[in-house]
Amino acid sequence: MEDLPDAEVPHTDPVPPRFHTGRLPNSKAGDGKPRLLLMGQRRSGKSSISSVVFHKLPPSETLYLETTTRIKKESMHSFMDFQVWDFPGHLDYFDPAFDVDNIFEEIGALIWVIDAQDEYLEAIMRLNTTILNLQHSYPNINVEVFVHKVDGLSEDYKGDTFRDIIQRVQDELSDHGYENAPVSFYQTSIYDHSIFEAFSKVIQKLIPQLPTLEALLNSLCSTCHIEKAYLFDIMSKIYIATDTSPTDIGSYEICSDYIDVVIDVSEIYGWPRGEQNGDDESLTETGNNDAESLITMERKGNNYLYLREINKYLALICLMGDDSPAEKKAVIDYNVGVFQAALKQVFPRAERDAVDAPAT
Numbered sequence: 001m002e003d004l005p006d007a008e009v010p011h012t013d014p015v016p017p018r019f020h021t022g023r024l025p026n027s028k029a030g031d032g033k034p035r036l037l038l039m040g041q042r043r044s045g046k047s048s049i050s051s052v053v054f055h056k057l058p059p060s061e062t063l064y065l066e067t068t069t070r071i072k073k074e075s076m077h078s079f080m081d082f083q084v085w086d087f088p089g090h091l092d093y094f095d096p097a098f099d100v101d102n103i104f105e106e107i108g109a110l111i112w113v114i115d116a117q118d119e120y121l122e123a124i125m126r127l128n129t130t131i132l133n134l135q136h137s138y139p140n141i142n143v144e145v146f147v148h149k150v151d152g153l154s155e156d157y158k159g160d161t162f163r164d165i166i167q168r169v170q171d172e173l174s175d176h177g178y179e180n181a182p183v184s185f186y187q188t189s190i191y192d193h194s195i196f197e198a199f200s201k202v203i204q205k206l207i208p209q210l211p212t213l214e215a216l217l218n219s220l221c222s223t224c225h226i227e228k229a230y231l232f233d234i235m236s237k238i239y240i241a242t243d244t245s246p247t248d249i250g251s252y253e254i255c256s257d258y259i260d261v262v263i264d265v266s267e268i269y270g271w272p273r274g275e276q277n278g279d280d281e282s283l284t285e286t287g288n289n290d291a292e293s294l295i296t297m298e299r300k301g302n303n304y305l306y307l308r309e310i311n312k313y314l315a316l317i318c319l320m321g322d323d324s325p326a327e328k329k330a331v332i333d334y335n336v337g338v339f340q341a342a343l344k345q346v347f348p349r350a351e352r353d354a355v356d357a358p359a360t
């Protein structure tokens with residue numbers, strides 16, 4: 001992970017004409033990295049979200065985060081490179097002083113954070129204005145609305161607030177004839193797994209290979225009688241794909257907790273990995289050599305878990321149900337090996353990086 005220079009704002013150049021670039025979110029034009037823009041009112045929780053998900057900051061320490069005064073840009077290096085831009089809450093991005101194209105051109109998703117514990121009408125008004133402005137110039141941008149800080153709300157109030165926010169946004173959009181605008185809503189909190197789940201869904205929309213990944217995971221699950229399989233980005237604990245059987249937050253939580261344990265232990269006793277140790281040659285081995293991959297099996301409650309590192313960015317975690325995977329280990333290992341080889345073709349970059357370039 002690397003800090004990019006903060007933007008000097010506002011920009012005073014004349015505003016160039018606005019148009020949709022027609023590029024895929026992760027197109028290689030410009031700097032080539034899809035952007036996730038974090039926007040919303042002051043104190044809604046934008047910097048906290050970015051710090052907890054991408055920097056492993058303990059949620060309670062977000063209490064001490066200072067208010068963001070400039071656009072904070074960070075570059076994330078993982079199975080795919082992307083940027084996260086954290087915007088100060090008070091800015092009006094459509095003010096002619098801003099270079100709107102520079103902000104929205106390479107965007108993968110706009111994440112709009114609404115503090116559900118606070119008065120949210122103004123936040124919705126700004127969100128609606130933003131969506132309507134975007135619909136003119138960039139109609140394909142995914143707008144992801146995080147109804148955030150829901151941890152402090154009762155179940156009933158949480159549901160009512162969520163529905164109310166969706167209704168208000170949808171009413172405004174249909175009044176302007178944009179019923180089908182790509183806007184999605186999530187209930188999130190940094191104090192549980194919901195923020196990682198929401199981010200997983202946001203990131204998955206930016207992966208053109210997602211249908212292929214799902215098909216590969218489906219096939220792995222049916223061949224090895226796996227209940228549920230997740231492909232995790234190890235460092236952020238975002239899952240980039242899962243098989244198409246129904247997903248419940250419980251199974252995601254088990255897998256995510258398990259990743260934490262395994263990663264903590266392997267960081268103490270295992271090989272160097274990831275961003276902190278990007279130029280270590282042994283990463284090549286880890287990425288390509290089955291014998292060096294980490295494989296664990298564990299019984300958690302009624303479930304056996306199977307974890308295997310796929311490359312330096314990704315780990316496969318499978319919920320095996322109450323059938324011990326030890327009995328079918330050979331079949332699972334073989335099929336996961338096939339899956340790993342297929343993944344190399346889907347994400348050649350992850351493998352190439354492990355060989356060619358140090359992560360920065």
Ligand SMILES: Nc1nc2c(ncn2[C@@H]2O[C@H](COP(=O)(O)OP(=O)(O)OP(=O)(O)O)[C@@H](O)[C@H]2O)c(=O)[nH]1
Binds near residue numbers: 041044047048190
């Ligand atoms: N209860 C609760 N508090 C949260 C959550 N996320 C963030 N907070 C708190 O909200 C406060 C504001 O968080 P920030 O991340 O600084 O908000 P911001 O949107 O970046 O604020 P600006 O930089 O001023 O735009 C902090 O005290 C966080 O601890 C959450 O999920 N639940």
